[in-house]
Amino acid sequence: MGMLNYAATISLDGYIADSAGDFQWAAPNEDIFALHLARLSGVTTEILGRRTYHLMQYWEDPAQRAEMTEAEQDFAQYWQDVHKIIVSSTLAASQMRSDRDRLQRDLCLADIRRIVAATDGVVEIFGPTTAAEAIRACLVDQFEFFVIPIVLGGGRKALPEGAYRKLRLEDTRTFANGTVYLRYGR
Incomplete structure (x- = not known):
């Protein structure tokens, strides 16, 4: 049986993107990127x-490889190798880029439980919309946040309304640029 993880890079006031949808302010430096790689292992x-x-397809584009650092190439390889479950009612199965990519029309809590139970290792639920119901239902075993020292004042929230849960701090790390990594468990 696996474990369900939710990770996000967020502003100090809890947003993953600003009110225009921009998240470039969250680009990781080399040290933060190295921690991302380590935690994804x-x-x-x-x-x-x-x-x-669609956004992450950048990491599967061979034309981008020449411009990537070694760490970025490692991430690209991880992204190509990991099993992905894509939740979409509009994509076609023919749009899946790999035999490791599986299309699922919708995602209910029973589906998430089944996926986690059938998986060895960590299942990461990616994105606040996709993760919202799992977070509200207390299915997430671990939260990992990279908190950027910026206040956006609005935008796309990292956590859904109506979620309540007490957590235990398991790890923390502060980076030279002021970013703080926080890992919480049940």
């Missing part, structure tokens, strides 16, 4: 929505 399955799937 146990992730065997990613659950994500259509928009995130």
